Amino acid sequence: MSDCLKDAPIGVFDSGFGGLTVVREIMRQIPNEKIVYFGDTARVPYGSKSKETVTRFSRQITHFLQTQNVKTIVVACNTASAYALDELEKEIDIPMIGVVKPGAKVAADVTQNGKVGVIATSATIGSEIYTTYIKKLKPEVSVTGKACPLFVPLVEEGLLEDPVTDEIASRYLLELIDIDIDTLILGCTHYPLIRNTIQRVVGEKVTLVNPAYETARELKLLLEEKGILQDKKPDLGENRYQFFVSDGAEKFKTFANSILKYGILSAKTISIEDY
């Protein structure tokens, strides 16, 4: 049973492409694992939508991933982690892990001056979830959130190193620099892709926290703890990664291949509303 579970894939989902930065970290840190990824490209983005809608969408995806016999589910989307995770983990009997808690934990650990900034979608900032988790761990830390709605479109337009992205980043980050934060959480899975720009704008003294990295670390600990970490190396040529989307499989494949080191052979479109 346990060996069978060890061999089961990890389910990962996001509203679209962004969660691939989490997949990238999982591939790096626990390379023996199989992964089933779902990106909700028909209904992306989530960051501007309501708690009810994001929870309904996330529930359908959770049901789909369960049909793929995953041993755990990683909510690789900050908005879904903020809005839906608490409710969904009560509904299913496999462990779920989001990106918010691991990111919050590290930020609480690394801050020296007790001033943490969070940048994310309007939904994630509005939920104040990073503040809640950090305060639980260290009530004396002050947390300031800033929604950055243009970052995702700028990344998706490919303006990773561009004066326009610099200008927008300068505006968004100004108030966080002004209050002298020493730690900044990249609270949206797209943001690590403009990490260099963000670091340049806030300066080298500010530590950037990438929840994708921390989430993969926590995932590994979780699997070890449950005794279901895959310790067997994969067979040569075995296809361990499966990608599903709700729209635009070809476009997804192109974007995924620009982020991941492994070539993705294909992505499959499914009708997520049926789950």
Next chain:
Amino acid sequence: MSDCLKDAPIGVFDSGFGGLTVVREIMRQIPNEKIVYFGDTARVPYGSKSKETVTRFSRQITHFLQTQNVKTIVVACNTASAYALDELEKEIDIPMIGVVKPGAKVAADVTQNGKVGVIATSATIGSEIYTTYIKKLKPEVSVTGKACPLFVPLVEEGLLEDPVTDEIASRYLLELIDIDIDTLILGCTHYPLIRNTIQRVVGEKVTLVNPAYETARELKLLLEEKGILQDKKPDLGENRYQFFVSDGAEKFKTFANSILKYGILSAKTISIEDY
């Protein structure tokens, strides 16, 4: 029967907020009409999604509007007009009108040098629908399309008059200026909101075509032709405008009130997937 039809509302839909620029024109040009508007705010945007998905979403909305006993349906979204209109108008027995044909017709009429530019979402540009319609009317006109994916997020972030929007517009429009267009179609319902920026960048000699205006004109003609134009003035205090969305009714109301002259009393959230 005809009087009853005259009194029936006009159904208007869009992927989100943008179609309100069409509603604004309908309110101006045929102020006696009732309107039922649906904005698919749970699944917005459409412009980056596939024909199959946009058609499936548009079909659900058409079914919903039919339950509201509308006398005609205006597809106030360029992407849905490009991808779904031809198929849907075969499926229902009330007239449908999109924003693309009216815009194409005017552009074909007004161009002097036979060089027309179109700016729109990736989906609308990819469909080449403006080119197809213009060429049908005037085969000698050359049509050049340019997708402008950042315009919608810039508008939704409120950067209507901003150096960043100027810079992005200059980049997008450069190739259209280079080929000496004299007419430019604003092929996405958000774009009239940054009309001033676009006009400044392309110069005063280029005529901007706003399909929202032309669509309201064509709609009036269509209703007259069918004998179902409402000639009776509304009763004082009668609420003629109803707004439905699939998510975020409060946010929609705020945005709508910034675009429309009439205060919107409320917007109602419905579950569009059920239609």
